[in-house]
Amino acid sequence: MEEKYRKILEDYPLPKKLKDEIVEELKAINADEDFAKKVVERCYQVYLKNLVEPGEAAGIVAAQSIGEPGTQMTMRTFHYAGVAEINVTLGLPRLIEILDVRKNPSTPMMTIRLLPEYAKDREKARAIANRIEATYVTDIAEIVTDLRRMRIIVKPDEKAMEKRGLDLEKVRKKIEKSLKTEVKVENGELVIQIDEPSYKLLTDSFEKLKRLVVSGIKEIRRVIIRKEGDEYVLYTEGSNLKRIMKEKGVDFTRTVTNNIYEIYEVLGIEAARNAVIKEAISTLEEQGLEVDRRHIMLVADVMTADGELKQIGRHGIAGEKQSILARAAFEMTVNNLLDAAVRGEIDRLNGITENIIVGQPIKLGTGDVELRIKLFTGGDE
Amino acid sequence: MKVKLQDHILVPKHEILSEEEARELLETLGVKEEELPKIRVDDPIVKELGAKRGNIIRIIREDELVGVSIAYRLVV
Structure with a gap:
């Protein structure tokens, strides 16, 4: 039966995960072919209805969706979270740190997992811990x-x-x-x-x-061993991914740090994108806030679009806007306008912000399309 | 033992597109290659793959919510 459902779904451009779910549901009710076809068609219609429309201000929606719960975050900086005894920055300060791409976060931390032959043995884990601790x-x-x-x-x-x-x-x-x-x-x-x-x-x-x-490694100030499931995991205060990955007994593929810039340098832009998403979501979740991950994925995509990790803000995304007015509207208004005047820059009024400033319709939603009228001229043509 | 960066859990699968695939992709997406997101030549994964400037990299991302999605980056 599953084969048949798959065959029906084959031609629909639905995400793989959604298809799997539909198949599961169809199997549960044991639908026949005609019924399955109807269900799939209906699902596809609902899917289309829920897609983001062209011209939708996805960035604004993301900003508001992260910003509103952000107001409820605590200003309390330190907290002993997850791992006992290791201090990690949480809440709003951590979120700012992630979006600002700080090269030296205030509380770098690594989770080091070990190769199977070391992970089961407390003594061997202890030996590695002693070796890497400064x-x-x-x-x-x-x-x-x-x-x-x-x-x-x-x-x-x-x-x-x-x-x-x-x-x-x-x-x-x-x-x-x-x-x-x-x-x-x-x-x-x-x-x-x-x-x-x-x-x-x-x-x-x-x-x-x-x-x-x-x-040991200078940056690794302290190492704590914890048993997780049936393996020993090392948690460190301080982080140096490059040195740790060469350490004997360390399972590099499952070893992570919370220093996003370090991940960018060692593992590249795509890993950095994943790290931004992971860190931002875990920070928000820890505060009991639920933000859809797609909003954060959008932010991470913008931060990594040029191949380098850029912060949100005046030294990154907002500062690189081509429009003078848009930059001036963000931060350091006078400086931006003065510099632009000195350099004789021209604002083409292509973006949203600058058009709002000058009071013109913006290119968003229905404003993004232009209408053409086909005039009836009366003649043969 | 040499570590392979691509095996790391944070790194999604990267592949170099052949010239033909690249042409086909730009056609179906209807974009010029410089309009794609970028990846640097000195990115550790690009170095590992041995891709050159102007290559297009296919990235197969896996996400617990979204499932498998495919993205492309131009090597600059």
């Missing part, structure tokens, strides 16, 4: 300055080092490379001798040493 010298050792003999002494904590898979030699090399001076080992401690009799040099080296990352 470890500073201060985490594994005590740093002391000896002013009298002009030297800095690093007293390592054996247990802490072992936990992170480090040994004295590795740490020594790391410090040597970063400070560009010789580091000696004296009975289990690292000694950095400052040759010049300069107190400033000593304090500078000390400060640098405190900030030195001896292992």
Whole structure:
């Protein structure tokens, strides 16, 4: 029977998902061929009726549909959401961050999934977590300055080092490379001798040493392991997709970050589009607001149409409008008008905003079509 | 092991159109190629596919609500 339904549906230009649904429904009522044909025809009519009409102001509708629930969003910035202990920006500030395409969002976060052989084993997951988490010298050792003999002494904590898979030699090399001076080992401690009799040099080296990352990825400030279903998943505070994807044991294909610009750089424009949609919807949903995803998809499409991720606003979409009046109507009115005057720009009055300003009919809906009248001239022609 | 960016869950399937397909597409859509949305030559996925300037990329997007939809981008 299913075959028959499919055959009827074949010629209709309906979306695949809708077709599947119709087939399911037809199967449920066990319709015969004639009846099925009627149902399909009726569905198609309703589908056509619900399509967006040409000339519809889809952008305005999207703006209002996102804007209205947006007014109900909380101004409260921080919240411990989803994953315990990791702080993520939510609500309106997060939505602004997404639409502004901030290169450094205030709370970057990654969800790292592991390859099957690592995901089941807590110890192996722990090992990966230790490897990627940024470890500073201060985490594994005590740093002391000896002013009298002009030297800095690093007293390592054996247990802490072992936990992170480090040994004295590795740490020594790391410090040597970063400070560009010789580091000696004296009975289990690292000694950095400052040759010049300069107190400033000593304090500078000390400060640098405190900030030195001896292992892990600098951006990954903290890693939390959680069991999800039957696998262990790592959540990180801070994000560096490029480095993580090369890490052993990480299932790169299922590892994501909430830093959209990073996704754009590493995975390209289409992934960025998906990320914008996903992040915006989850932000709205978390606030209990329901916005149809098609409105957000439209926004994401506009943001990615030129192949690069552009923000909504004066440095992106709104700022690149060709019309001076439209730009002036958005933000920084005087500057825009003045700059345009200096450059001698011309406004062709092609868009909506500028035509509203000058009081002309706009090219939207029925205004988008022009009527032609066929005059009867009376003659043979 | 070399990671394939296209396998990532956020990346939809990208394909390069052949010249013939491209011509046919522009005809059916009734647009010039510069009117299509763009994708940069230095986009990581374009690099992976080895597409050149002027190629048209077919993108097969999958969405939980909308289902499968097809989009096109011109490599610039």
